[in-house]
Amino acid sequence: MGPRPHAGGRPSSLWAVPAISFFALFALFPMAVVVYLSFTKWSGIGAPVWSGTANWAKLTTDPQLSQSVRLSVLLTVVSWLLQTAICLPLGVYLAGHGRARALLAAVFFVPLLMSSAAIAILWAGLLDPNFGLASVLGPLVGVKDGNFIGDPQLAFWVIVTVVAWQFVPFHVLLYQGATRQIPVQLYEAARIDGAGRLRQFTSITLPQLRHTIITSSVLMLVGSLTYFDIVLILTGGGPGTATRILPLHMYLEGFRAFDMGYASVLAVLLLVVGTALSLVVTRVTGFNRMESQKEGL
Amino acid sequence: MSTTITRPPASGHGPGSARRGRPGRLARGRFNLVGGLSATVWFVIVSVPLYFLVTTSLRTSSQYLLAGPLSIPKNLSFANYRLVADSNFGVYFWNTLLVTVGCVAIVLVLALPAAYAMVRSQSKFVRRSFSLVLAGLAIPAQATIIPVYLMITKLHLYDTLIAIILPTAAFAIPLAVLVLTSSLRDVPNELYEAMSIDGASPFRTFLTLAVPLSRGGITTVGIFTAMGAWNGFLFPLVLTQSSSRRVLTLGLWTFQSQFGVNVPAICAAVTLSLLPLLILYLVGRRQLLAGLTAGFGR
Numbered sequence: 001m002g003p004r005p006h007a008g009g010r011p012s013s014l015w016a017v018p019a020i021s022f023f024a025l026f027a028l029f030p031m032a033v034v035v036y037l038s039f040t041k042w043s044g045i046g047a048p049v050w051s052g053t054a055n056w057a058k059l060t061t062d063p064q065l066s067q068s069v070r071l072s073v074l075l076t077v078v079s080w081l082l083q084t085a086i087c088l089p090l091g092v093y094l095a096g097h098g099r100a101r102a103l104l105a106a107v108f109f110v111p112l113l114m115s116s117a118a119i120a121i122l123w124a125g126l127l128d129p130n131f132g133l134a135s136v137l138g139p140l141v142g143v144k145d146g147n148f149i150g151d152p153q154l155a156f157w158v159i160v161t162v163v164a165w166q167f168v169p170f171h172v173l174l175y176q177g178a179t180r181q182i183p184v185q186l187y188e189a190a191r192i193d194g195a196g197r198l199r200q201f202t203s204i205t206l207p208q209l210r211h212t213i214i215t216s217s218v219l220m221l222v223g224s225l226t227y228f229d230i231v232l233i234l235t236g237g238g239p240g241t242a243t244r245i246l247p248l249h250m251y252l253e254g255f256r257a258f259d260m261g262y263a264s265v266l267a268v269l270l271l272v273v274g275t276a277l278s279l280v281v282t283r284v285t286g287f288n289r290m291e292s293q294k295e296g297l
Numbered sequence: 298m299s300t301t302i303t304r305p306p307a308s309g310h311g312p313g314s315a316r317r318g319r320p321g322r323l324a325r326g327r328f329n330l331v332g333g334l335s336a337t338v339w340f341v342i343v344s345v346p347l348y349f350l351v352t353t354s355l356r357t358s359s360q361y362l363l364a365g366p367l368s369i370p371k372n373l374s375f376a377n378y379r380l381v382a383d384s385n386f387g388v389y390f391w392n393t394l395l396v397t398v399g400c401v402a403i404v405l406v407l408a409l410p411a412a413y414a415m416v417r418s419q420s421k422f423v424r425r426s427f428s429l430v431l432a433g434l435a436i437p438a439q440a441t442i443i444p445v446y447l448m449i450t451k452l453h454l455y456d457t458l459i460a461i462i463l464p465t466a467a468f469a470i471p472l473a474v475l476v477l478t479s480s481l482r483d484v485p486n487e488l489y490e491a492m493s494i495d496g497a498s499p500f501r502t503f504l505t506l507a508v509p510l511s512r513g514g515i516t517t518v519g520i521f522t523a524m525g526a527w528n529g530f531l532f533p534l535v536l537t538q539s540s541s542r543r544v545l546t547l548g549l550w551t552f553q554s555q556f557g558v559n560v561p562a563i564c565a566a567v568t569l570s571l572l573p574l575l576i577l578y579l580v581g582r583r584q585l586l587a588g589l590t591a592g593f594g595r
Contacts, residue, residue, distance in 0.1 A: 011499035013422045015414035019407040019470055020426045026445065026467030027436050028429075033444035044446070090339060093332030104340050106582065110347060112589060113574040115528030117546035118567045121553050122350050125560045126366075132560070133349060133366045165342065173590050197329075225437045229530045233550060247439045254443055255535060267440045274437035 037264035055261040072246040076224040091175020112169045116229035152242035171216045178212035354564035377565035389548030400526035403466040412477035433471040460536040473518045480514025520588025545570045
């Protein structure tokens with residue numbers, strides 16, 4: 001088709017159509033459907049029935065909602081702070097060279113290879129209060145019965161720890177890569193000016209990593225929606241509802257209590273929050289200006 | 298500057314060509330107490346669970362109950378691995394493999410031509426669709442599982458491997474397009490022009506120029522798509538049911554309830570599921586890690 005001799009060898013827009021339509025069908029279209037479903041009553045079997053704003057009204061009467069929102073926000077913020085505090089110095093350290101660091105790095109990244117399911121199940125074994133590591137460590141840190149998961153207060157911190165164990169390697173990797181990109185001349189100049197190690201870190205390394213700090217932070221914030229797998233397997237939201245974060249609340253309402261309509265309301269909330277956060281990613285990190293970033297390099 | 302492996306060696310014969318890998322050596326090469334200490338602490342935090350995983354998998358149940366969780370196992374037992382192998386592990390493994398291969402194939406077949414069009418085409422539609430795909434990075438899969446479940450049941454695909462493959466692949470497309478466009482942009486414009494002067498069709502240019510020169514990007518996309526599919530949990534959880542369609546992540550969860558207090562057997566299952574990726578990691582660590590931070594490493 002088309003004027004072949006003058007096409008200039010450029011592909012027509014048809015080339016992008018299959019990918020766009022496939023993506024639209026399974027990712028964009030569901031966003032519209034979930035909004036529709038939030039106005040229906042549906043148990044997961046049969047057809048959804050229009051029910052007006054009944055599900056949305058349930059938001060005000062759901063006794064679990066405020067706890068789930070609070071837990072989600074808390075888990076997100078605590079994980080973000082903790083993981084950043086661990087990842088930034090570690091990444092900078094591992095950017096240096098030497099055999100010891102290379103060896104450490106090789107081990108550090110192993111959790112990256114594991115699925116959330118594998119990690120949660122491994123930790124369930126470690127935290128077994130009878131025979132796991134928890135039975136040995138517990139008494140040392142003041143948890144006499146070693147039952148970390150069974151305690152409503154501690155269970156939350158267990159989740160924070162396991163999530164950090166899973167996601168720290170990825171962000172260390174980001175910081176390591178970014179630190180290695182910092183031009184060595186900056187450090188040379190600083191040394192000539194008599195700047196010490198700490199001064200070099202605060203005046204060169206940190207500002208140079210600004211971009212990565214933002215990228216990593218937003219990925220952590222957005223990624224906190226995926227902590228769902230860990231929580232489901234490790235605590236199931238318990239004990240009681242002590243770790244029932246919002247994505248898990250949605251899953252349990254939909255696929256355990258079979259109230260797909262109300263679960264869709266919660267999904268819409270997640271969608272709005274998640275999308276808003278991610279739009280910040282593309283804005284702040286310049287993903288949408290990919291071309292200009294690469295030019296001149 | 299990008300750290301993705303797609304970047305061909307740039308200009309670097311000048312005097313200041315100590316550019317990659319080496320920078321920062323002066324500042325960080327020396328002994329660094331704070332860094333070294335925190336690295337050691339994290340090393341312990343990472344390696345103790347891994348040590349527990351492997352050694353426990355090699356204990357018999359009774360040894361596990363008697364010896365401490367961190368003791369060095371006396372006589373190694375592979376009985377747990379036999380038990381896992383006899384408990385449908387092969388089926389789960391095979392299903393996971395099919396899902397992974399299916400996802401990678403779909404993503405590459407769809408994303409490569411799209412990325413090619415987005416780099417080379419001047420049409421407005423293509424430019425808009427690029428922004429659309431980028432915005433797609435923002436969509437949390439969690440929030441779409443209910444409608445995806447509805448669609449899959451309407452398509453009569455519920456409890457099939459295809460049900461897992463379709464949405465998993467769809468959600469991998471944005472990042473794939475992002476990585477592939479940036480790798481295709483590194484192909485010098487002169488080469489495209491030379492091809493078109495020779496009268497090559499877009500299709501030929503694509504096959505003989507674009508695809509071979511973006512091998513790095515293709516590898517990267519292959520790696521993170523495969524990892525995502527191999528480790529995926531949510532879509533299999535919601536879209537399948539029977540044990541003959543179960544993938545490894547769900548299989549591990551089944552083992553956890555099936556084996557109950559037999560933690561050594563559970564550890565053996567987790568170790569086995571990790572093994573293929575671990576082997577890949579040992580063979581091509583650099584490439585694997587680069588693939589994982591695809592698009593974000595900058």
